[in-house]
Amino acid sequence: MEYRKSTILDLRKSLDNNEITGEQLFEEANKLAHNYQNINSFVTIIDKYNHRKSNSILDNIPYALKDNFSTRGILSTACSNILKDYVPVYDATVYKKLKDSGALLVGKTTLDELAMGGTGTTGNTGIVKNPWDETRAIGGSSAGSASCVALGITPFSIGSDTGDSIRKPAAYGGVVGFKPTYGLISRYGLFAFASSLDHVGCFTRSVLDAAIVTDIIKGYDHHDMTSLKSVGKLQDSINDEVKGRKLFYFKDVCDPNNYDKNDSELIEVLNKFNETIDKVKELGIIVEEVEFPKELLMALYPTYMAISCAEATSNNSNLTGIQFGPRGEGNSIEEIMFDARTKGFSEFIKRRFVLGSYILQKENQEKLFKNAQRVRRLVVDRMVELFKTYDGLIMPTSGTIAPHFEDSSDKLSDKYLILENHLVIGNFGGFPSISIPSGFVNKMPISINITGNQNNDGLVLNIANKIEEKLGYKGIIAGDDNV
Amino acid sequence: MYKVVIGLEVHCELKTNTKNFSRAKNEYTNIPNVNVATVDLGLPGILPVVNQEAVKKALKTAMALNCTNPDEVLFDRKNYYYPDLPKGYQITQVTKPMGINGSLKIVMNDYEKDILIHQLHLEEDTASLDHYSNYSLIDYNRSGIPLIEIVTEPCISNSEEAVKFLETLRNIFIYCGVSEADSKKGQMRCDVNISLMEENAKEFGTKVEMKNINSFSNVKEAIEYEIKRQTKVLESGNKVIQETRRFDDDTKQTYAMREKVDAVDYKYFIEPNMPPVKLTKEYLDEIRKEIPKLPYERYKTYIDEYQLSSYDANVLVKDKEIADYFEAIIANGINPKEACNWVTTVILGSLNKLEVSLEELFVTADMLSGIIKLIEQNKLSVGNAKKILYRSMDEKISPLTIIEKEHLSQIDDDEVLRKFVNEALDEHQDVVNQFKEGKDYVANYFVGQVMKKTKGQASPVKTLEIINEEIRKR
Incomplete structure (x- = not known):
């Protein structure tokens, strides 16, 4: 058994057959975490084996947790200076569930500051490199959680996804990234970015593993009023027959003829996508192209920014240095809070807060905030309508491979707007959405995304599992022996 | 003479086992920071979970005040920075308050009046601050305690009506069992909005707000002081400034705090962490039944x-x-x-x-x-x-x-009483003679004698009857 390349199920078998112990697995993971420090996956590496025995499938399986989850007694910084010394007094529900299931926390992973960003370069502890090519970013915000699974430091990790923060870095890192239906996993203890869009999800190197992990961490939580009563096990339907299932994709967005011929990388991504579609069809799945109103697709990113910045500015109002965090200086309480927030956030975050504050102002709310919510509703209604005919949306997760650091930015750009921003549909509607590796372009992984209707998590995983089997990119791994 | 227009905003802490959005105890104590949950501290990652008992009590009070209830329970965030507000926003209700358009009848000495209720909403209390010379302390016990706010229409005309309204309202809280409404514990607090207008004017005068007055008698004094002050301002030809004023308990006067209260933008929006819950007719009927x-x-x-x-x-x-x-x-x-x-x-x-x-x-x-x-x-x-x-x-x-x-039960047995009566008559022949001479009233003298003999147990009515009978026989 080679630890780095093992899935959860592989490790389970080895543990059950007494070929290896939990302590050994932890040591292995810990060693790898230290060895790969150049990638900067971790804010905190745990050096002590700490195990709570259970009969769960995850017992003694190492994993990593994004550093925006509350872990009692363990530093939780969200990669922001304003929380740089913050040690929580309570456990996030996800962390508690994993602890109770005997899983081994290897470390807290790097993210874009406060999970606001999509590059993995804005955290206060430095940039996260893409293990497939260290001159490239892995995307974010769950950058460390993606890179750590891509490297095989752990077979799975936990992230959060407000716009695409699990699924995009999963694509750039060549791993599976899954965010289930809104409410399936409790958000209690996840540092809020935009509450109506925030999801907890996981990174794995197989679709089955994503189902296994989600089955453990899902379920109703009395701390989270938006959490859902538990449904059956997602693993149970993972091998169901998919023949006759129907998927759709956005016609104009995926047509290479609509793009600049000289953009060879994009054209190749789209050509590969069409090849993938052919393979999907070989499974007996019907795939059709669908016209989706262009103006709605064009509005996705601004709508997302309006809603997420508005909620974020309110959600992060607790970070004043009064209850916790570095205390500011000044002669009045206003000055003290002002100083703590001025020093505690990067320019990038402040820009979002100013934006959010502006959007929520009485005179702007109707035009900016309420209209954004209306667009969100229109998009979701349209999707739900399509889900009456189709089992899911299949799209390239991204129109590009992982960008070089110099090209990596969160600025609004006209280029490939829709291809880069359609994942947010999954957050608007709280839809289950999974990204899986679908090949390589320029030696970098590319990925497809499948998004289904609310509460159809089992079906989305089932279809993704069958496609994964067909495409043959299950378990690919970055690091020493690249493809 | 000017016409006085007063509107009140009354805050009242609800009596519940736990806080409005956390599981910490809702209990009055002098020991600081003992009833505190993660939610009440606004720690990163916390989520509010609504207290159903608080919702019920808010709806119940709204019903008792003849308000219309909403179709669903929904909360909003009121965003502002202050050290007593750990989350940086207060969870309150703007979009769909627990009650709107209600009324409460007050009974004055010589008239009755309906005080119109603009709205009643459920929100959370802030932490409390203790200020010292060069530092302040925060007590989070109060942070998150369920609070209802009742806003009247500007329809109160004087301090007596205002106080009567507060007393009547407090009584409603207690009758409904929703609060102890003890102003000494800060459980009931009041903001007063007051303006003066010419007798026949069509528009209200400029409004002055007085915040957090904590006793009914202070409400009375604050209003009376303000009426005098504003009258003086207007009579001297000046304009009343729109501002927030503070009532000082010691001097019994009001002092300017800050101008233009409407300038604060609280950036309200719907709280996304608590999905709206539909209110069924059955649920509301169930609550209505509990109103005494x-x-x-x-x-x-x-x-x-x-x-x-x-x-x-x-x-x-x-x-x-x-x-x-x-x-x-x-x-x-x-x-x-x-x-x-x-x-x-x-x-x-x-x-x-x-x-x-x-x-x-x-x-x-x-x-x-x-x-x-x-x-x-x-x-x-x-x-x-x-x-x-x-x-x-x-x-x-x-x-x-x-x-x-x-043996304190009254003796009304005729025969028993007759025995005592005759004893008394025998002992006082002289008084019997007076009676015979026409002085009827001396019969009462014998009632007293019988009472003495029976240690007060004789029925006075019966005794008198028997005295009259027996005395005539002699």
């Missing part, structure tokens, strides 16, 4: 049906426990006027004297009913009845037990 008969309704019954005076009716309904006690006696078949007499004299007097609540008083409504019945049946004199009741309260022994033990 309210003071005004009882007041009306006492006057119209029981023919009590307005004064007595007011005294009885002022405290739900007293009103309930009174009604329990009537339910035992006692004449309402008789019941009213006993409750307003012996019972209320004892509560004052003993400094206890009705709940702590040993004599129950049933015990008192039993005693009143004995009097009605001429088995007990009023004087003895009172003595027995006071002893009962003192010694915590049932009045009937005392009567049995002490």
Whole structure:
């Protein structure tokens, strides 16, 4: 058994057959975490084996947790200076569930500051490199959680996804990234970015593993009023027959003829996508192209920014240095809070807060905030309508491979707007959405995304599992022996 | 003379086991920071979980104030920075308050008036701050305690109406069992908006707001001071400035705090962490059933049906426990006027004297009913009845037990009384002679003698009858 390349199920078998112990697995993971420090996956590496025995499938399986989850007694910084010394007094529900299931926390992973960003370069502890090519970013915000699974430091990790923060870095890192239906996993203890869009999800190197992990961490939580009563096990339907299932994709967005011929990388991504579609069809799945109103697709990113910045500015109002965090200086309480927030956030975050504050102002709310919510509703209604005919949306997760650091930015750009921003549909509607590796372009992984209707998590995983089997990119791994 | 226009915003802490959005205890204590959950500290990652009991009590109060309830329960965030607000926003209700368009009738000395309620909403209290010379301390015990805010229309005309409204409202809280509404514990606080206008003016004058006045008497004094102050300003030809003023408890004056209260933008938006919950008719009906008969309704019954005076009716309904006690006696078949007499004299007097609540008083409504019945049946004199009741309260022994033990039951047996009467007549032949001479009133002298002999147990009415019979025989 080679630890780095093992899935959860592989490790389970080895543990059950007494070929290896939990302590050994932890040591292995810990060693790898230290060895790969150049990638900067971790804010905190745990050096002590700490195990709570259970009969769960995850017992003694190492994993990593994004550093925006509350872990009692363990530093939780969200990669922001304003929380740089913050040690929580309570456990996030996800962390508690994993602890109770005997899983081994290897470390807290790097993210874009406060999970606001999509590059993995804005955290206060430095940039996260893409293990497939260290001159490239892995995307974010769950950058460390993606890179750590891509490297095989752990077979799975936990992230959060407000716009695409699990699924995009999963694509750039060549791993599976899954965010289930809104409410399936409790958000209690996840540092809020935009509450109506925030999801907890996981990174794995197989679709089955994503189902296994989600089955453990899902379920109703009395701390989270938006959490859902538990449904059956997602693993149970993972091998169901998919023949006759129907998927759709956005016609104009995926047509290479609509793009600049000289953009060879994009054209190749789209050509590969069409090849993938052919393979999907070989499974007996019907795939059709669908016209989706262009103006709605064009509005996705601004709508997302309006809603997420508005909620974020309110959600992060607790970070004043009064209850916790570095205390500011000044002669009045206003000055003290002002100083703590001025020093505690990067320019990038402040820009979002100013934006959010502006959007929520009485005179702007109707035009900016309420209209954004209306667009969100229109998009979701349209999707739900399509889900009456189709089992899911299949799209390239991204129109590009992982960008070089110099090209990596969160600025609004006209280029490939829709291809880069359609994942947010999954957050608007709280839809289950999974990204899986679908090949390589320029030696970098590319990925497809499948998004289904609310509460159809089992079906989305089932279809993704069958496609994964067909495409043959299950378990690919970055690091020493690249493809 | 100017017309005074007053609107009130009343905050009242609800009585619940736990806080509005956390599982920390909702309990008054002097020890700081003991009733605190992660949610109340606004720690990263916390989520609010609404207290169903608080929702129920807010809806119930809204119903008692004749408000229209919303179709669903929904909360909003009010965003502002202050050290007593750990999340940086307060969870409150703007979009769909628990009640809108209600009214509450107040009874003044010579008129009644409906005070219109603009809205009632449920929100959370802030932490409390203690300021010292160069530092401040934060106590999070109060952070997140469920609070209802009641906003009236600007329809109150003077300080008496304002205070009567507050008293009546407080009574509604207590009748409905939603709060202890103890202003000494800061459980009931009041903001006053007040403006003056020319008698025939069409538009309201400039409004002044006075925040967080914590007693009814201070509300009265603040209003009266403001009326005088604003009158002076207007009479001297100046304009009243729109501002927030602070009422000082010691000087009994108001002082300017800050101008233009409307300038703050709280950036309200719907709280995304608590999905809207539909209110079914069944659920609302269930709550409505729990509302007891309210003071005004009882007041009306006492006057119209029981023919009590307005004064007595007011005294009885002022405290739900007293009103309930009174009604329990009537339910035992006692004449309402008789019941009213006993409750307003012996019972209320004892509560004052003993400094206890009705709940702590040993004599129950049933015990008192039993005693009143004995009097009605001429088995007990009023004087003895009172003595027995006071002893009962003192010694915590049932009045009937005392009567049995002490043979205090009234003697109304004709033959027994006749024996005592004749004894008395025999002993005082001279007085008998006076009677025979036409001085009828001396009969009362013999009543006194018989009372003496029977240790007050003789029925005075019966005794007099028998004296008249026996004295004529001589």
